[in-house]
Amino acid sequence: MSYAVRFVTFRLISGISAVRGVRDKVIRPGHVVNDSFRFYSGNVLDAYATWPSPDAVVSYGAYGIRGFDGDTVGVGGLAEWYGPHLKIWDKAAKPSTTLWFWNSEIGWATVHPLIESLGWKYVQTIVWNKGIGHIAGNVNGKTISRFPVVSEICVLYQRKAVFRTPDGPLEAQEWLRYEWKLTGLPLSRSNEARGVKNAATWKYLTHDWLWYWPPGEMEVKMAKYATKYGEKSGRPYFPVDGSREITADDRDSLLYEWHHVHGLTTVWSKNLLQGEERVRRGGKSAPRCLSRSQASALRFNQKPLEFMRRIVSASTADGGVIWEPFGGLASASVAAVQLNRYPCVAEINEKFQRAAFDRILDESKKRHQ
Numbered sequence: 001m002s003y004a005v006r007f008v009t010f011r012l013i014s015g016i017s018a019v020r021g022v023r024d025k026v027i028r029p030g031h032v033v034n035d036s037f038r039f040y041s042g043n044v045l046d047a048y049a050t051w052p053s054p055d056a057v058v059s060y061g062a063y064g065i066r067g068f069d070g071d072t073v074g075v076g077g078l079a080e081w082y083g084p085h086l087k088i089w090d091k092a093a094k095p096s097t098t099l100w101f102w103n104s105e106i107g108w109a110t111v112h113p114l115i116e117s118l119g120w121k122y123v124q125t126i127v128w129n130k131g132i133g134h135i136a137g138n139v140n141g142k143t144i145s146r147f148p149v150v151s152e153i154c155v156l157y158q159r160k161a162v163f164r165t166p167d168g169p170l171e172a173q174e175w176l177r178y179e180w181k182l183t184g185l186p187l188s189r190s191n192e193a194r195g196v197k198n199a200a201t202w203k204y205l206t207h208d209w210l211w212y213w214p215p216g217e218m219e220v221k222m223a224k225y226a227t228k229y230g231e232k233s234g235r236p237y238f239p240v241d242g243s244r245e246i247t248a249d250d251r252d253s254l255l256y257e258w259h260h261v262h263g264l265t266t267v268w269s270k271n272l273l274q275g276e277e278r279v280r281r282g283g284k285s286a287p288r289c290l291s292r293s294q295a296s297a298l299r300f301n302q303k304p305l306e307f308m309r310r311i312v313s314a315s316t317a318d319g320g321v322i323w324e325p326f327g328g329l330a331s332a333s334v335a336a337v338q339l340n341r342y343p344c345v346a347e348i349n350e351k352f353q354r355a356a357f358d359r360i361l362d363e364s365k366k367r368h369q
């Protein structure tokens with residue numbers, strides 16, 4: 001197969017063989033690398049080592065529903081399925097990398113303990129409400145004995161930050177309280193450190209789930225105050241590397257990028273894709289589907305680009321590296337190209353490789369026109 005891009009012409013997908021152009025190179029069979037994206041046609045386990053460290057990983061692999069060749073039949077096999085990938089993501093991630101894990105609610109619940117054991121910390125769950133049209137006419141209310149499911153979820157994780165202390169390793173939330181206690185000052189004095197009435201103790205030094213990590217400049221203020229008024233024996237306060245007081249840069253390098261959009265919540269409503277965005281190339285979209293007409297959607301459950309843009313723009317900066325290990329139609333990568341990020345995507349199944357590649361290529365051509 002031959003593909004033309006404005007700046008290069010090359011052959012790829014099954015048996016990628018040649019590349020021409022100044023800015024592109026095939027680093028080994030199956031890989032295409034250029035200024036806009038990396039695409040690997042094969043098992044992503046063979047590609048990870050060639051990819052730059054991710055700023056965000058967008059995952060929608062096995063759901064335990066026979067959704068694609070290689071998906072598990074039930075959720076029982078999911079932890080085993082994700083294990084090798086999670087181990088690699090753990091090693092490849094920066095302290096500021098996020099993981100966006102799409103799945104069914106029970107699929108996610110099954111894998112969650114493994115995800116947390118491999119360096120990630122739960123942040124929040126986004127619910128995709130697909131609307132009543134998703135099940136309309138399809139439900140026998142007398143026999144199913146449950147509410148019809150019209151949702152799937154996407155769970156956001158950040159890296160778990162663990163700090164060494166003489167009393168053993170502590171995660172960020174406990175570590176902040178631990179450091180403050182070394183001052184010998186009451187918790188309420190941390191408000192004075194920040195120059196507020198009660199925000200500091202309530203949000204930054206609380207035990208409960210309403211806790212959030214203070215921005216770097218706030219933590220630095222608390223450290224300076226602790227040094228000035230706290231016990232000398234506790235110095236240096238809030239030491240990221242164990243030896244010196246924290247700086248705002250130290251602290252911010254541990255935190256993931258976040259670009260807030262006013263009004264956007266954790267429930268995202270959108271019907272299953274039907275219009276132009278839906279990729280239709282005939283064939284069966286999943287092993288469990290019966291339909292196989294030319295008008296059949298190529299993917300049973302294609303993710304809306306709009307959702308992918310939300311994820312990519314919220315959690316990465318311009319030029320950020322997005323990993324999409326289980327490409328399907330490479331929706332996160334298309335969004336990444338649109339937003340001037342750098343996607344690294346793999347797809348193992350030849351049926352989807354062509355469609356995924358075309359989508360990314362079209363998008364990158366638009367950007368280079």
Ligand SMILES: C[S@@+](CC[C@H](N)C(=O)[O-])C[C@H]1O[C@@H](n2cnc3c(N)ncnc32)[C@H](O)[C@@H]1O
Pocket residue numbers: 042043044045060061062067068069070299301302303325326327328329330331346347348349352
């Ligand atoms: C659930 S689908 C992703 C669909 C995606 N939501 C979309 O919008 O297109 C998962 C995809 O990952 C691919 N896949 C599974 N294991 C893989 C692996 N080890 N390496 C590369 N691709 C893999 C499957 O072939 C399938 O197309």
